[in-house]
Amino acid sequence: MTSVHHNAVSSLASSPLRLGIAGLGTVGTGVIRLIRQHTDLLRSRTGRSIEVVAVSARNRTRDRGIDLSGLRWHDDPVALAHDADVDVVVELMGGAEGSARTLVTEALKAGKAVVTANKALVARHAQELAHLSHEHKAPLLFEAAVAGGIPAIKMVREGVAADALTRLGGILNGTSNFILTEMAETGRAFGDVLKEAQDKGYAEADPSADIDGWDAAHKLSILTAIAFRPIVFDSLAVSGMRRITTDDIHQARTLGYAIKMLGVARRLPEDRVEAWVQPCLIPARSGLAQVNGVYNALTTEGPFSGPITISGQGAGEGPTADAVMADVIDLARGHGLPLWGRVDEQAPISCEPVESLVSRFYLRITLADGVNADTALSEIRTILGNEDIAIEHGHHHTPQGTAAQLILLTKPVTLNAINRILPILEETALVNDTPLALKVEDLP
Numbered sequence: 001m002t003s004v005h006h007n008a009v010s011s012l013a014s015s016p017l018r019l020g021i022a023g024l025g026t027v028g029t030g031v032i033r034l035i036r037q038h039t040d041l042l043r044s045r046t047g048r049s050i051e052v053v054a055v056s057a058r059n060r061t062r063d064r065g066i067d068l069s070g071l072r073w074h075d076d077p078v079a080l081a082h083d084a085d086v087d088v089v090v091e092l093m094g095g096a097e098g099s100a101r102t103l104v105t106e107a108l109k110a111g112k113a114v115v116t117a118n119k120a121l122v123a124r125h126a127q128e129l130a131h132l133s134h135e136h137k138a139p140l141l142f143e144a145a146v147a148g149g150i151p152a153i154k155m156v157r158e159g160v161a162a163d164a165l166t167r168l169g170g171i172l173n174g175t176s177n178f179i180l181t182e183m184a185e186t187g188r189a190f191g192d193v194l195k196e197a198q199d200k201g202y203a204e205a206d207p208s209a210d211i212d213g214w215d216a217a218h219k220l221s222i223l224t225a226i227a228f229r230p231i232v233f234d235s236l237a238v239s240g241m242r243r244i245t246t247d248d249i250h251q252a253r254t255l256g257y258a259i260k261m262l263g264v265a266r267r268l269p270e271d272r273v274e275a276w277v278q279p280c281l282i283p284a285r286s287g288l289a290q291v292n293g294v295y296n297a298l299t300t301e302g303p304f305s306g307p308i309t310i311s312g313q314g315a316g317e318g319p320t321a322d323a324v325m326a327d328v329i330d331l332a333r334g335h336g337l338p339l340w341g342r343v344d345e346q347a348p349i350s351c352e353p354v355e356s357l358v359s360r361f362y363l364r365i366t367l368a369d370g371v372n373a374d375t376a377l378s379e380i381r382t383i384l385g386n387e388d389i390a391i392e393h394g395h396h397h398t399p400q401g402t403a404a405q406l407i408l409l410t411k412p413v414t415l416n417a418i419n420r421i422l423p424i425l426e427e428t429a430l431v432n433d434t435p436l437a438l439k440v441e442d443l444p
């Protein structure tokens, strides 16, 4: 097997492995704390000591609650790429561009191994980074970039490496899962719970990356590259959860489903790939429906390995630092896998257009004032039938303080057909608002 080893990492197997850490925020300080607390454990796992020799952050004088004396300070993080005492650059600043991108590319060009927790960087510059890693034989590892403390990458790249997976799917963002769980358990509205998440520090002041699906999309694109093949990030279909109400969650539950923000990728015939992030109805008995709060989870399915689900904390200082150090341990042991766990370089492909995919859909249709709900249900069945959309289940109800709603479950149909029918429904005198359509994803 071809492996990607950097000389300084592998040839001095009993000498200390020297780290240069860029970024001393939540994750960076967590990594330093872990190394100090687990010095002996790390040595016994790798046969060598792991030492932090140099660091960089923006503000040199900030008290970070850890002792930085004795560590070389670089004002410019990119200097770590050229520091002869650094064997492994650990990038924990974040951001797909700017210093993080320059540091990682410079370090790889200098032949240094890199460990990063930066999902945006790896997802958006996958091809360039894969090429540099290959060309300069410099490993780039990023376990912490996907689902924090869960060994999601190791599971797909190593645990089921021999299986040709058919599907992988997961709850890849803790903030959106926390919000959906709180809405389900307390009946509170989306905006209230989001504010609480922001106050508790789970959600950023700008929550878009979490609730509009972009953070999960970065992680899904990385997992898809390992499990199937690299994809063009911008071809991923991403939609967020802003329109989900507690009433939708309640209605889904009465139909036997939970609503979860999911990222799913599937292998399609002829080397094509389906991949998307969106809120979905999933069977209430499925493994992923049991994953609540800030927890993340990943399910894989393959012909040999069957379904496997792992779950745990997807973020936070401890879990993320532990995932960063799992990569550092691999390097200290001399294991440097090629970027996507494959020795051949593959050009990214575009995902299958999501509009052509077939599934069942949940439709929530708010009726205009004064419309008789039974009559509306029968008329809307006819309108949908005329567009070849068959209904598996339909009922109406009136949530407290709002207009009557129809709740429908369609039979399998393309998203194209759903997108065609929604404006037609909205234009009728029966309907008051743009109907909500959510995909139903049948998971084990």
Ligand SMILES: NC(=O)c1ccc[n+]([C@@H]2O[C@H](COP(=O)([O-])OP(=O)(O)OC[C@H]3O[C@@H](n4cnc5c(N)ncnc54)[C@H](OP(=O)(O)O)[C@@H]3O)[C@@H](O)[C@H]2O)c1
Binding pocket: 022, 023, 024, 025, 026, 027, 028, 056, 057, 058, 059, 060, 062, 077, 092, 093, 094, 095, 099, 117, 118, 119, 144, 145, 148, 314, 315, 316, 317, 320
């Ligand atoms: N937090 C988590 O739970 C978690 C989980 C998984 C992955 N990640 C990823 O881990 C990375 C770090 O996240 P974090 O939560 O630790 O972030 P953070 O707390 O905001 O820390 C970022 C650190 O990077 C430093 N920094 C930023 N820009 C810099 C620049 N241009 N030059 C030098 N230093 C710079 C900051 O310096 P100052 O302190 O001086 O401002 C700070 O120490 C991100 O890629 C994130 O997506 C985080």
